[in-house]
Amino acid sequence: MTLAQPLTPVRWILIPALQVIMTTWLFTMPYRVFGFQPPEPVFAMVTAFAWAVIRPSVLAPFCLLLMGIGMDLIWGSPLGLWAVSLLVSYGAVLLVRNILIGQQLPILWLAFGVACALAELLGVLITQVVSHVTPRALGVISQWGVTIAVYPWAHRLIERFDDADVRFR
Amino acid sequence: MALRDSPFNEMRLPLLLSAAVALIIALVVGVTMLFSDRRETIQTQAYGVTRTMGDHVVAPVSSWITAPSRWGQSAISAVQQYFFAVSENRRLRAELSVARSWRTTAIALQDTNERYRALLGLKVNPPIAMVSGLAVADSRGPFANSRLVNIGSEKKVEVGNPVMNENGLVGRVVGVAEGVSRVLLLTDVTSRTPVLLDRTDSRAILAGDGGPNPRLDYMRGPDPVKENDLVLTSGDGGVLPRGIPVGHAVKGLDGRWRVVLLADDGAIDFVRILLFKDFRQLANTPRLNELPAPAPTATAPSSVTSAPVARPAANPNPQSPVAPTASKSGPNRPEAKSVQQAKTQATASVTKPAQPRPSAPKPTPARPVAVSKPVAVPQATPPSDAGDIPH
Numbered sequence: 009m010t011l012a013q014p015l016t017p018v019r020w021i022l023i024p025a026l027q028v029i030m031t032t033w034l035f036t037m038p039y040r041v042f043g044f045q046p047p048e049p050v051f052a053m054v055t056a057f058a059w060a061v062i063r064p065s066v067l068a069p070f071c072l073l074l075m076g077i078g079m080d081l082i083w084g085s086p087l088g089l090w091a092v093s094l095l096v097s098y099g100a101v102l103l104v105r106n107i108l109i110g111q112q113l114p115i116l117w118l119a120f121g122v123a124c125a126l127a128e129l130l131g132v133l134i135t136q137v138v139s140h141v142t143p144r145a146l147g148v149i150s151q152w153g154v155t156i157a158v159y160p161w162a163h164r165l166i167e168r169f170d171d172a173d174v175r176f177r
Numbered sequence: 178m179a180l181r182d183s184p185f186n187e188m189r190l191p192l193l194l195s196a197a198v199a200l201i202i203a204l205v206v207g208v209t210m211l212f213s214d215r216r217e218t219i220q221t222q223a224y225g226v227t228r229t230m231g232d233h234v235v236a237p238v239s240s241w242i243t244a245p246s247r248w249g250q251s252a253i254s255a256v257q258q259y260f261f262a263v264s265e266n267r268r269l270r271a272e273l274s275v276a277r278s279w280r281t282t283a284i285a286l287q288d289t290n291e292r293y294r295a296l297l298g299l300k301v302n303p304p305i306a307m308v309s310g311l312a313v314a315d316s317r318g319p320f321a322n323s324r325l326v327n328i329g330s331e332k333k334v335e336v337g338n339p340v341m342n343e344n345g346l347v348g349r350v351v352g353v354a355e356g357v358s359r360v361l362l363l364t365d366v367t368s369r370t371p372v373l374l375d376r377t378d379s380r381a382i383l384a385g386d387g388g389p390n391p392r393l394d395y396m397r398g399p400d401p402v403k404e405n406d407l408v409l410t411s412g413d414g415g416v417l418p419r420g421i422p423v424g425h426a427v428k429g430l431d432g433r434w435r436v437v438l439l440a441d442d443g444a445i446d447f448v449r450i451l452l453f454k455d456f457r458q459l460a461n462t463p464r465l466n467e468l469p470a471p472a473p474t475a476t477a478p479s480s481v482t483s484a485p486v487a488r489p490a491a492n493p494n495p496q497s498p499v500a501p502t503a504s505k506s507g508p509n510r511p512e513a514k515s516v517q518q519a520k521t522q523a524t525a526s527v528t529k530p531a532q533p534r535p536s537a538p539k540p541t542p543a544r545p546v547a548v549s550k551p552v553a554v555p556q557a558t559p560p561s562d563a564g565d566i567p568h
Binding site: 095102 | 243312359
C-alpha cells in the first residue's frame with residue numbers, strides 16, 4: 009500500500025492523463041501476436057473512475073473531454089464519442105461517490121466494471137444514433153473485458169490520493 | 178486551529194457545484210462535437226479541419242512510437258530468414274512449380290482475351306497507378322477500425338481511393354492531409370462496399386460491424402452464395418474498381434454470411450493505395466458536349482445502323498479514338514459467358530449485311546457500338562489492354 013500523496017493537479021490529473029494517452033497511443037501500434045490483433049482497452053476509464061472517487065474537481069471533466077477527443081483523433085472514431093462516454097461515466101461515479109469511498113478492492117473493481125459497461129453502452133448508443141448501425145456485441149464485450157482488467161492501475165491511483173483531501177473523505 | 182474549524186470547510190458545496198457545472202459544460206461541448214462530425218462520408222470537405230490537423234500530429238508521433246517495434250520485427254524476421262532459409266527455399270520451389278503451370282494458362286487466356294477484345298472493340302479502364310505506404314497507427318475497437326498511413330496529398334492520394342495489401346482489399350481512404358491518410362477498414366461499422374460473388378456473379382453489400390469478418394447484406398437470388406465462394410469488388414457506384422479480391426464467404430455463428438478477408442493474411446503495416454478514378458471521371462464531358470450532331474444523310478437508316486456496327490470488327494486497333502463506352506473488366510472473374518454473349522451479338526451484327534430498309538430502322542445496340550462520329554478522349558484511351566487491377 010502506498011502512502012497518500014499531496015493533491016496537486018499536476019500529480020493527480022496531469023501526469024495520469026499523460027500516462028493514459030501515451031499508453032493508448034502505444035496500443036495503436038500496427039502489429040499482430042500469433043496472427044491475432046492485440047486488444048484495445050479504454051485506458052482513459054482508469055482516470056474517469058479514479059478522479060471521481062478521489063474528489064470532485066473542476067479540472068477533471070475538461071481533462072476527460074480533451075482525453076476523449078484525443079482518443080477519437082487517434083482511433084478515428086466519431087469525434088466526441090469517447091469524450092461523452094467518459095464524461096457520463098465520470099458523472100455517474102461522482103453521483104455514487106459517497107457509497108464507494110472506503111470500500112474494499114472487490115467492490116471498487118465491481119463498480120469500475122459497471123462504469124466501463126456504462127461507457128461501452130453509451131458508445132453503442134452513440135454509434136447507433138450517429139452512424140445508424142449497431143456494433144458487434146462480441147467486440148463491445150471483449151473491449152469491456154480487457155478494460156476492466158486494467159483496474160489495478162485505477163486502484164493504485166485511488167490509494168495514493170483518496171486521503172489527500174480530508175474535506176471529501 | 179483544528180482542521181474542522183478551517184474556513185476551507187465552507188468550500189465544499191461551491192466546489193461540488195462548480196465541478197457539476199464543469200461536467201455539464203464539458204458534456205455540452207462533447208455532444209456538440211459529436212453531432213457536427215461526419216466521418217462516414219467520402220466527401221473531402223466532410224472530414225473536417227480538426228481531424229486533418231489531428232492526423233497531421235498523430236501520424237509522425239505514431240511513426241516514432243512504432244519505430245522500435247518495426248526495428249524489432251525486422252530483427253526477428255532477419256533471424257527467422259537465416260534459420261529457416263532451407264524450408265523457405267523448399268516452399269518457394271513448390272510455389273514456383275505451381276506458378277509455372279499457371280503461367281502457361283495465363284498466357285493462353287491473355288491471348289484469347291485480347292482476341293475477344295479486338296473483335297468486340299472493347300475498351301478497358303486505363304491501368305491504375307498506385308503508391309505504397311506504411312501504416313503507423315491501427316485502431317481495432319468495436320466503434321472504429323481505421324489505419325493511419327504515412328503518405329498523403331503529396332503523392333496525389335485522394336479521398337475514396339481504394340487501399341489493398343498484397344492479398345486483397347483493406348479499405349478506402351477517408352481523409353487526406355500532407356504526409357498522412359486515414360484508411361477506413363472494411364471491418365469498420367460505417368464501411369459499406371459493393372461486392373460480387375465470383376461464382377454466381379450476384380451482387381451484395383459488404384457491411385462492417387466492428388468484428389474481423391464483415392457480413393454480406395442485400396444478397397439477391399435463391400441461393401447466391403456457398404461456403405468458400407470468392408468475393409470481389411463489383412465496381413458498382415464507381416468508387417472502387419471491379420475485380421479486387423476481398424475474401425471468402427463463410428457462414429457465421431449467427432447464421433449470416435460473412436467474409437474472411439484475404440487482407441488479414443498479409444502484412445499489417447505495408448499497404449498500397451490505388452490512385453483510382455472512375456472511368457466516367459476521365460471523360461472530357463465539355464468537349465463531348467461541344468461536338469455537333471452528325472448531319473442526316475439520304476440513306477440514313479441503313480448507313481447509320483451498319484457503319485458503327487461494322488467498325489469494331491473492321492478496326493480492332495485499341496488505340497483508335499473511340500469513346501469509352503465499354504464496361505470495366507476484372508482479371509479474376511470468368512468472363513467467358515459474358516464475352517461469348519457479346520461476341521455472338523457482335524458477330525451476328527457484323528455478318529448481317531446492311532440492307533436498306535424502308536421501314537423504321539432498328540435501334541443501334543448499346544454495346545459494343547461506338548458513336549456515329551468517333552470522339553477522341555485522350556485521357557480515356559488505354560495505352561494497352563493490360564489488366565487494370567494490380568495484383
